[in-house]
Amino acid sequence: MIDKKTYNEIGVHIPSILLPKEGIDMQKWSVVACDQYTSEPEYWEEVEKKVGDNPSTLHLIFPEIYLEHGNADERIKRINNEMKRYINEGILVSQKPCMLLVDRSTPHTKSRKGLILAVDLEKYDYSAGSQTLIRATEGTVIERLPPRVKIRENAILELPHVMLLIDDPDKTVIEPLAGKLDSFEKVYDFELMMNGGHIRGYRIDDGETLKGILKAIEALADPEVFKSKYKVGDDKGVLLFAVGDGNHSLASAKVHWENVKKSLSEAEVEDHPARFALVEVVNVHDDGIVFEPIHRVLFNIEPESVLNALQDFFGSSCCSLEKFDSLESVNKRLSELKREEAVHSFGFVTDRSFGVFTVQNLKHNLEVATLQGFLDYYLGKQKEAKVDYIHGEDVVTKLGSKPGNIGFYLPSMEKHDLFKTVILDGVLPRKTFSMGEAEEKRFYLECRKIVKD
Template sequence: MLNSRIYSEKIGVLVPEILLPKQGTDMEAWAVVACDQYTSEPEYWQEVEKKTKDKPSTYHLIFPEVYLEEENGEDRIKKINDTMKEYIEKNILTSHGPCMIFVDRKTTHAESRKGLILAIDLEKYDYNKGSQTLVRATEGTVIDRLPPRIKIRKNATLELPHVMVLIDDPEKTVIEPLAEKVGDFEKVYDFELMASGGHIKGYKIDDKEVLSNIISALEKLSDPSAFKSKYQVGDDKGVLLFAVGDGNHSLASAKGHWEIIKKNLSEDEIKNHPARFALVELSNVHDEGITFEPIHRVVFNIDTKDIFESMKNFYNNSEVTFEKLDSLDMVNKKIKESSQNTSVHTFGFVTSEGYGVIEVKNPSHNIETGTLQSFLDSFIEQNEKVRIDYIHGEDVVTKLGSKEGNIGFYLPAMSKHDLFKTVILEGVLPRKSFSMGEAEEKRFYLECRKIV
C-alpha cells in the first residue's frame, strides 16, 4: 500500500525527490565514474580534474579513493561539503520532484544496460554475516573501510549514488516494461560519458500509476511463498529481494551514518528523515547488458620467491602446484580448461619474470576468489610493508604485476545466474569476488538527493 509520499514499507522502496543539473550544464563534465575505480591509476583522476576544472561536476562532490591516504583529507571533505551547498544555493542543481529515473546506458561492452533510480530504506539493509534482511550485501564488508567514508558523509547535504542493486527477475516484470514506454516519459538527460564511459539516457517517471505498478511488481518478487519455491529453501531463509551488486561499502557507509544520527531522533523523525534512505540504481541480473567480470589482484612490495614459498606453506592441507607459461592467452586457456573441475581451483599470475598458473587441489572455499583471498589476507597480515589493490582489467594487472617487486593474480569470472542462490544458501561471497562490468562501465555519478 502506497502512502502520500509513495513509499512501500513492505519492501522499503521510496520514490525520491531527485536533483539534476540545470539546463545548459556540460553533462560530460558533470558525470564522473565511481570514486573507488582506478585506485592505482592516479593519472586517470588527474585527467578528470583537468576536464572538470571551473565547471559544475560531481568530481567536486566526491572523494576519489586514490586520494584517501593524502594528508589534506579534512580540507578536501570541507570543500566537498561547501560545494554541495553552493550547487543547491545557486540552483546549479534543480529538483525534478518525487520520481524515479529509467536509465538506458550504452557501454564499451554492452549495447544497452537498463536501470531504475530509486531510494531504498536502510532499515531493510544489513551487511553483517548471516543477515536475512530484504537488502543484503553480496560480498564481505571490510569494517575498517567504513569510518573514512562515514566521515565524508557526516556533514554532506547531498548523496550521489554509485551503488547498483540487483533483483532476480527472470520474467522481466519490473524494469524491462519501462523500455517499451520511454515515449511516454520526459527525457531528462542524453549525453556521452567521459573517458570511454559510453552513452547514457535518462527518463523521468512521475506518473503515480506507473510508479504504483513498479512497486507492485517488486512486492510480488518479495512474496515469501514464491521466494521459497523459487530457491527451494525453508522458513529459516529470509527473503532476499535486493542484492548489492556494486558499491557495497558506499551503501554500508550510508547505513553507518544513519545508525549514528538516528540515535538522537524521535520516533516520528526516524520515520521521515531523508538519511534513512539511500539512492541506488536498480538493475535486473538477467539484463543482457549486465556482465560479471572477475576482479583481479595486484600485490606490491613482495619478494616473488617468498610469496610462492608462503603459499606452499599456507595450503599445507592441499596440493598446490605452480606452472610457468609463455603468455596471458595460455594462462586464460588453462583457467578455462580447469573451470569445470570443482576439485581444483586455478588462477593465473604475472611477475617481472613472466606468466604462470597456480592450482590448488581440494580447496576449502567454494570459489577461486575465496581460495586466493584467504591466503593473501594471511600474507599481508604477516608482512606489514605489503600492499594489495583490486583491479578490473587484465591489461592493468599485467602492467603493474610485471614490475619488479610486484605480482599480479588473474581470476576467473563467476556466473551471474549463481549469485542470488549462492548468497541465500551460503551467505556473502569473499570481498571483491566479481565486478559488474569493466572499470569504465561502472556507474557514473549523475543524480543527486538531499539527505538533510
C-alpha cells in the first residue's frame, strides 16, 4: 500500500489517465502544444487538413493563433461539447490509477524520457518570489491568463502540454525505469505528425515500482539535501519541480482551481480533480533535453526607428551597432564577442540587413533580460507594434526580413544553471529558454477528468 501522506508532501498525485480507445488513428489524435507556431497559420492549416473530422486533440484545444479571431466563445463551446462526446461515446477510455513512462525521439534527439503524473496545485505558486515546491522558472504575464482560464472554466477534461523539470544528476527517478521496459505494458507507440518524431508510452501501475518512484522524488525534496546541494540557508524553500514548458497553462490551472475551491467544503477540497494538474516530468540532466533560445520578432514597426530607439534606451556611449550582409557574419561576430566580459550582444535582421547590437554597463545577468527590458519599454510606447516569441533561427530570418518587421536572435542559457538561478535570483524573464525546437514541444495525447463524476 502506498502511503498517501508521502505523495501529498511531495505534491504528487497518481492520476486516472484517459487514452483513446483501440482503433483510433493516433497520428491524427496527437497534435502539438497550442502555443506553438503562433505566427505561422500555414502550420495549423496543414494540421486541420490532416485531422479532418477524425477524433483528435485538435478538437479539444484552442490553438493560440486563433485567440484574436473574434469567435472565442463559439470555439470554446465547441471544445466543451467535443470533450463530452469523446467521453459519452467511449472514444476516451479510463486507465486505472497509474503513471506513464514516455520515450520521445525527435529529428534533433534520439531519446527524451519523461514521466506522466499529476501534481498538487496547492504546492504551486507562480508569483515572483515564491518559495513553493512547484515553481515557475519565468515571469508569468497575468494578462495572458483570463482567456486560458475561460477555456478551462467549463471543460471536463485537461490535456497536458506542461513539462516540469527535476534536478536529478544521479538519475534516480526516471532513468531506472528505462531498464525495466519489459515489465510495463506499452499503451502507445506511433509516429507523430508534422515532423514531431516518434513517441512510446508505458503504463506503470504496480505498487512496488510506484513506491520506488515516490521514494526517489521524496529524496530530491529532502530539505537538508536541498540546502547542501545549492549551498543555501533556511530562508530558501525547497524547489522540487521547476516549470520547463507550459508556464501559463499551469498558471491557468492554478487560477481555475482557486475559483473552484471557493465553493467547496473542506472535505471536498482534499481530493477534487481540479486540485491536480496532469504534467510530464523530465530530468534536466536527460541527454535529450536541450535548452534552445527563444528569439523575438517585432511586427508593425519601422526597423531603423527601432534600432535608433535601442541606442537611445541604452545610451550611445553604452552600446554599439554593427551591420552585416549575412547571418553567418552575425554568428561569427557574436562568437568573438562571447569572449568579452561585461557585455551582452544579440543579432538582428531586417528587410535591409543583418546586424549585431552590443550593450555595456549591464543591469541583468542574461542577454534575454537586457533585450526584454527594451522591448517592454518600446511596446509600451508603440501601441501598434506587436512581438512574437519564436523558436528557430530560420523562422526569425524569414519573419524578421519582411518589411515592417525586425527579428532578434538570442543565445541559449546553460540548462545546468537553471535550478540554482531560479533558487538564488527568482524567476527568469519570460520566454528565456525553450526545451528544444518547436516540433519537439509536447504533443497532446493523454487526458484527465477535472470534474467530479
